[in-house]
Amino acid sequence: MTSMPLAEQGVAFLAGLVLLTSFVLLSQTRLVPVIYACAIQGMCVALVALLRGIVDGRGELLVSALLTFALKGLCIPWMLDRQLDRLALHRSAEVLDHQGLVLFSGAALVVFSYWVVLPLAQMASSIHGSVIMVSLAVVLLGLLMMVVRHQAMAQVVGFMAMENGLFLAAVAATGGMPLVVELGIAFDVLLAMVLFGIFFLHIRENIDSMDVDRLSALTEESGVVEKQWP
């Protein structure tokens, strides 16, 4: 650890920060800080790509780092914030059940992803093995967040956190995907955000709340709901 080059120390620090923000996302009840944490996570992930791009001298990676910074660090958090305004949710907070248990399972997931990635980490060069570990943990923590949150917007932030983890994985494992693929993924994510925005309105209109637990009409036991077009 002592003789690590400066760039690698930076990558390690940023990866740690990304993991930390994942836990912030899991435990924060108010929506505004959740969105800020998501923005910080997106920025950190973009900086990791930037550092690796500079060290490896790859222009493509610099482009996708800038793109990610703009999209995940600025644009999407801004869109979510505007949605909060529109739905008048700025002050809303969510009651989280079993806080301790959730954080504990989060920690267990980190250990689990370390165990899964261990054989890979030995193959990858230096620091990048541990960054792959962090990225899998971030993906799984995003998944956990989508499971435990009832608020539609918090679930969407969980989705974004998963995307951040995936981007980090791509940067650490292969030094970034080809630019075409990266652009395609960015396009998909942006489109998904726009669609989520439309759905917020639909959900609000239909159940008069953003608590998706109340979307529960469709079960195996429920009868046939008529009055629909074929």
Place this chain on the structure above:
Amino acid sequence: MAMSLWLAVLIPGAAAILLAFHRQHQAQINLWASALACIAALLAVLGPAHAGTVLMLDAINKPFLLTTGFITLTVALSCPYFLEPAGKGGAALFYPLFQAFSCTMQLALACSNIGILWVALEGATLATVLLVAFNRTPQAVEAAWKYFVLCGVGIAQALFGTVLVAFAAHQALDDPQQAMNWPALHAAASHLDPTVMGIAFVFCLVGYGTKAGLVPLHQWLPDAYSAAIAPLLAMLSGTLLNVALYALLRIKMLTDAALATSASHDIPNMLLLAFGLASTLLAALLLLRQRDIKRLFGYSSIEHMGIATFALGLGTPLATFAALLHLLCHGLGKAALFIIVGAVTRKAGSRSTERIRGLLHLDPRLGWAFMAAAAAMAGLPPFGLFVSELLILTSAAAHQPWLAASLALCMVIAFAALLRQVQPMVLGEAPAATTMQTKETIALWPSWLQLGLVVILGLLMPPPILHVLQNAAIRISIPLP
């Protein structure tokens, strides 16, 4: 012909953009674009193999490209009938998304880059999610939200798997630019690191398995099916499920080659067998208790995907051939069935399996078509699904007798349940008070054409199609160098 392959992808894409801005003659534009894309796909398949940097054509994606193009065309024919109650606004939303969906399907099949394959499949979710919520009822919004979130989460796992494949390729290939290119990956498959590929396969199985509706990742499917409109269901069942299994199939080929010399070489097959059997069993058991006709056939789709996955898990050339035949026949038959089911629910004014009664009496034309399509799905003899299921059972009996017996049991349960559900709907006594809800009639010939093809695949198996399927099965089941 690389040119026609490009056209098969670009025509639907261009049509989607055109339809988004042009509000006149949308039905005709939709139909023409689908027809041209289908012809382009046919020309491409007739031409020689091609391996470009973006698109490619080989033995494996040929049968899938052809059926996808054909199903899109036949579904496009019946769209106007179903959009009529939704008015102009509904059509303006539906047609561009229909073409966008068709574009993502062709791109997923034709692309030569595993990253673009993922982008296209995620794009398919995005294009269809608004169509699942098309009716705007609370149930439809709920179904669409579930579809969006579950498929989004699932497919994120597939992207992680894809990154791991690229990581393994980075270690094995000289040119890192080629690390996500199918032909390059195929050429170097046996040099890929077995541990990494094993982990990557599990992630891809979870991701693409969610899209294919494999149990226990199927939760979104019955709900989305109960809410969506008929032409979308025909497309989801006829094309999307097949494309998801196609993606899984390709990753499995790489994994098989990478694991060939290691001790855990049969793990991918075991996983596919387990997922396939679980899907078939659960769907077979749940078929009988469904009260919504679209949900009913949604579970039937899960059952058939399970059977195909099981057959792919057997891994022998014969079983792989049967799996491909099964996917083809199921796609064609299910697309026909859902169009007919849509017409039935509109005629009877109900989606409840308890209220649809005496179709043969109410509307003989529709009743016969429904009976034929349901018989095809139950796997009755003249239809291709009978042949493919028989082939799967025989090749399973040769290698895994116990599994073959349990699969046969599941098939029998599913058959009985489907017959029990469909029989009163078709033959039962029509309630006296039932009046026709709509005077309009739907042209049933596209559905009959699809069902006729399923019969031909079952009885005759024309040599050109046999040739294409055989080549694909051999490519898939013979280990990569």
